[in-house]
Amino acid sequence: MECFLNNTKVFIDENYEELSLRSAQIIKNQVDAVPGTVLGLATGSTLIGTYDELVRLHKAGEVDFSKVVSFNLDEYFPIKKSDNQSYYYYMKKHLFNHVNILAENTHIPDSEAADYEAECAAYEEKITAHGGIDLQILGIGNNGHIGFNEPGDAFISQAHYVKLDESTIKANSRFFDNENDVPKHAITVGMRTIMTAKKILLLASGEKKAEAIFQTIHGAITPRVPASILQLHPNVTIIADKEAARLLL
């Protein structure tokens, strides 16, 4: 089902598989239309089905990433790139190793940088030098975070080093042996990079995202729910499965 809710285009799909096929198709359409497109990429379990489908489309000769440039939203800091929980590792595993994107065109905040402040500034400059993001893909945290822009007192514009929310550490601990192993900090792009993207595609799957999706679309615009700022962006598409959309209709 397709509808507009509070000025946001929303697709509500039956299940995760349909959501993944739809989001991959939107990304493919963008790359077909603008081969040198600058994609803002996200990680997390929600994106795995989308990347699987993009890999399938690429192997079937239906999408060409040879001119695509990508910037990931965020990365734990510090973490070894070789760690199987780093987003560097995730992106290679789920997408980069299986499509023809050029390694030099892919960018992820450097989780092994000596100085995180310098890394944040350099990352931001690189995005600006590429003219910003054409299509920004987003997942959403149970607490409404986008990238690792955590709930707080202000929307932070610039790329920054962030202490992860307790709820994020808990949610992400499912990927680690135990909660203590989850990195406590990360580097994330700020709201400026996200809000100046020409288009935004946000994906949400599962019951745990229902409240965050409701607040994102219908709630007050507040840094307590970081994704609520998307109400101010002119070109946002949200794809939710039935569970994540449960409170919408």
Ligand code: GLP
């Ligand atoms: C992580 C990422 C976010 C992602 C979110 C949701 O913490 N930093 O960019 O959107 O979690 O993850 P999942 O899709 O696994 O629910």
